[in-house]
Amino acid sequence: MRSIGELARDSGLTVSALRFYDGAGVLVPSWVDPDSGYRWYAPEQLGEARLLARLRRVRMPLADIRLILAGWSSEDASLVRTLLDAHLLRLESGLADARRELSSVRALLALRETPVNTTATSTTRLTLSASELAGALGSVRFAVSTDDALPMLGGVLFDADADADADGAAGAGTGSLRLAATDRYRMALSGASAGFDGPSARAVVPAALVDAMRALLGGSAEGEAVLSLEGDRVALEVGGSQAAGVRLDADFPDYRRLSRLPAGRLVPVDVAALRRALAEGPTRIQRREQDGAEFEISVLALAADDTITVEAPDAAPAEEPDAAPGGPSGDGTLRVAVNRQFLLDALRLDGREQLLLEVGGPVTPLAIRLPEPGADSFSLLMPVRLTS
Template structure:
């Protein structure tokens, strides 16, 4: 015979549960001391107690558990009771899924949505103007920020060393919204987007936004204190490519620099000139500058110079897009 504590350990039921099942007639002890009231269970009742524990964990009603314990000598009969309860659970789960789906739909309909409609060419050009600046550093959001305004869609990308911003005219219906999306989700002919802060639909396909706070790009966008110089894209690219390479090592990687003299217009400068007069020169990552020049196709760009420690802005006024390149300190 087993005391109630031993029975609890052997079956997985608590002592209080065993007392409850005794009162409910589910599992009656083999004997009860008439003086002390101590319950004792026969060894062959352990099997029944374990069955009770399993069936209660899946929510089988007490009446059916009593029937299952009574039918324990006939495993087939117990199996019928288990299958019946399992079917009831499956039906209940299907009902719960339908109800929760309806609740989710109602909630989504209550969230204000913003619809953006534009030409596929405009969307592709705007994305192309910023995609090169998407970062891979896990410390920042490696995606493209989409921000809506009054009849305008703005895209922004940054990898800490450069920032690209481009805007395009679009039909915008709904409140302003900001979402960050993975660049691969923006491929293809896109003409219609539906945006909420937590859900985005592109051409009918749902896309999950990237969670987190995108860097405050507007903090860097300000009127430069230095000159604005109109440059010929082809001529500047040729001058940059012809310039002898100056290498800089940073955070374990090596990259080439391009040094610009900002004293009178824009011209290439040597490392010696840079060293002799830091205040009249600005140095940026050569590859980043070439990528920024490749984005513009208008033939002319405006370089906005903010001195040797401010970012260099490469501005395409015709297409309302620009890149900011962080300067390299001497």
């Protein structure tokens, strides 16, 4: 006999998924301890659990899986073959529908696109505090994408916005620099005030140049830094030394749109305590569907009194085994699954000891914010959908 934990380990399913499949009558344990309620599985059920895991990975409905498991050991496998063929046909039909819809979207995109010359002919020069710029770059660098298929996300957006003068003209001598980075699963924003010479400008600065700028700023924490945007060239000068290079020839997504979220619950965070809880708390390895990358999941449990604890991912309640943890429980606890390392990175925001965690729900992006109202720097983190 195998315990539920052993069967989970050997089959690739999670403990919570096995509990769900028991309740759904799909894979019922061979014996349940009447005193403890602990589930035990017969040796032959390991093969059934592995088969179940495969079928769920291709999104086969539970009603069909129940019939397949019931007919698996039968001498007549015609029912099993019929169900497999029917599901494959559904998948192929769905793929054909997806191709048609995406072709329509591409056609709409082609109608919107008009060739423009994106190379700026004027020069924009910003004068910033070296320490403030160093902090802003450090607050966003971790969110830069390393996916070669998305080169437009392989850098930091420098959005230099000049204040308008009394007549509404830009370049009145002051302005701001907003920095943004995202790898699809998280986004970081930061900013710094700046003296301004020239028009507003935008450039996606490649990660290697961002790192060179940070190294240059690290050697001179005090004083001023001068950032120049001219055509395809981006340069930062600090104390007579310079880091310069060519910007990425790519458009960055609208970070303002991505950062608009419904108001959520604000929970004060002691950074050191939460980092310690994440380091010591239970995790689970999950594989990302898009690229197969493996990462650790932690589940944050936010109690009604704003206490934050880290729970075992398998303990998160779910209506389906591949669902995100649910909303508030009877005691008011909200559970949200996150990429553990991504949250640890976001908690470095501005080097603060106290931050705010804004949570709208189990599937709404988490926001990690500075305590000051209207602060420029914050990070967004997509919740993780638990899979069996």
